[in-house]
Amino acid sequence: MLTIGQLAATAGVTVRTVRHYHHVGLLPEPERDASGYRRYNAQAAVDLIRIRTLADAGVPLARIDALLHAQPAEFAAAVTDIDAALQRKIDQLTEHRRRIADLASGEALVLPHEVVANLNRMRDLGASERMVRLERDVWILMQALDPDSMPQAIRDKTASFDDPETTRLFLAIDQSLDWDPHDPRVDRLIDDLDAWEIAHERDSSQPENPTLFFSLIVEESPAWQRILDVLAHRAKQRRTAV
Amino acid sequence: MLTIGQLAATAGVTVRTVRHYHHVGLLPEPERDASGYRRYNAQAAVDLIRIRTLADAGVPLARIDALLHAQPAEFAAAVTDIDAALQRKIDQLTEHRRRIADLASGEALVLPHEVVANLNRMRDLGASERMVRLERDVWILMQALDPDSMPQAIRDKTASFDDPETTRLFLAIDQSLDWDPHDPRVDRLIDDLDAWEIAHERDSSQPENPTLFFSLIVEESPAWQRILDVLAHRAKQRRTAV
DNA sequence: GCTTGACCTTGACGCTACGTCAGGGTTGGA
DNA sequence: TCCAACCCTGACGTAGCGTCAAGGTCAAGC
Structure with missing residues (x-):
């Protein structure tokens, strides 16, 4: 049985992250021992690692649960969708960089x-x-x-x-x-x-x-x-x- | 004299945005009229437009005030700094996209x-x-x-x-x-x-x-x-x- | 004079994914 | 027995506003 710190170390995340996933319902709360400590089994470690795999790829937490239980077709559609969202953000930031480059001096501030x-x-x-x-x-x-x-x-x-x-x-x-x-x-x-x-x-x-x-x-x-x-x-x- | 709605329309932002800028101290609170409405002068419109010019370029609100009063050298340094931060974010999102592409199916989840x-x-x-x-x-x-x-x-x-x-x-x-x-x-x-x-x-x-x-x-x-x-x-x- | 719709006010929660105290109990080794 | 390292809950902070809620104000039309 693992404590929350050991579980977190196994998946390479912080203890706060694990508790946050409990809070949002992404990872189920485990049993507690006599002193109220959370006790995790190996399956929890696997679940947490799978969650992080998606999170590390930029999948919003709110969509991870559905993705973990999705059929291949749904999964592929969701991945395409998320990828498009990432691309939109990248485009937006790129546009910001373009504008920033125009801000040569304080006075100019994009005046012709x-x-x-x-x-x-x-x-x-x-x-x-x-x-x-x-x-x-x-x-x-x-x-x-x-x-x-x-x-x-x-x-x-x-x-x-x-x-x-x-x-x-x-x-x-x-x-x-x-x-x-x-x-x-x-x-x-x-x-x-x-x-x-x-x-x-x-x-x-x-x-x-x-x-x-x-x-x-x-x-x-x-x-x-x-x-x-x-x-x-x-x-x-x-x-x-x- | 402008009401808050007219000021916001002049700069192309929402009323909420103007109030937010007051809240964080980016735009000074103007005088109020007899009924407690905020009343803005033309200088406020210019100030707001200058703020938005920077914000639209991705400058964090917390840095805008300093930038508006900066000397050209400081200004250029800050712009370079902000540009680098934007680039880091873009790189991070690009890495996310790369990983997302690897998630071909739910079962694979980056297993070899x-x-x-x-x-x-x-x-x-x-x-x-x-x-x-x-x-x-x-x-x-x-x-x-x-x-x-x-x-x-x-x-x-x-x-x-x-x-x-x-x-x-x-x-x-x-x-x-x-x-x-x-x-x-x-x-x-x-x-x-x-x-x-x-x-x-x-x-x-x-x-x-x-x-x-x-x-x-x-x-x-x-x-x-x-x-x-x-x-x-x-x-x-x-x-x-x- | 009354209604109505558009506008103004403050206050407060929501969003994203946790980081970071605060204040206090538990465990395990020296 | 002590102390460091760990665990607990609760709550605020982050960035930049969006979006109610609940209520006052203004201008126009009847």
């Missing part, structure tokens, strides 16, 4: 290379890290909410760096984030931006749902709360006038 | 082909299913406890089928399992087996720890309890005489 290049160009132009992060977050939101408009938006943005006036405004925006909303410089910036919008009205393709983009910026800066409000108001007036 | 062939030959000779199962279990035990002696044991067993007397005894053993221990046929069988043992004493390489094998048989048959006892007694006397 052109966007990362644009962000770096912003840094070269003297933009603050805060502005770069804000811009990055806008791109992240856009990719999640409106991925179809990404290619055009990227082209527009890249082209904008070739226009000195746009670049100048961009840097002014960066500076203005910390201004008081009623700083007179804010009013001058609004005028400049309004003029710029009129000049570039042809390609004013708004995102589908601009609310989140706006709030992302507004959350960062009270001045920009006012700037966006005033600009929206003026644009509305223009449309009404027409 | 020669053993399965022997079991089938036993059936052909007229052995009962019970005897076949008993023999199979002995092989299973031997493979677990004393795999080194398997090849020789298999050769011996295979050869034994070519000896008519051994085969006759084997079938007699099968019959005897259900006999009463004091049936006179048991005594004649003991004499026959004793004579056989004497004739084959040269290759009596006992297994290292025969206890489990004996008990496997004894558990099945009271008659065999007596047979093994008597045979062991006689063998001991012979050794003493020498």
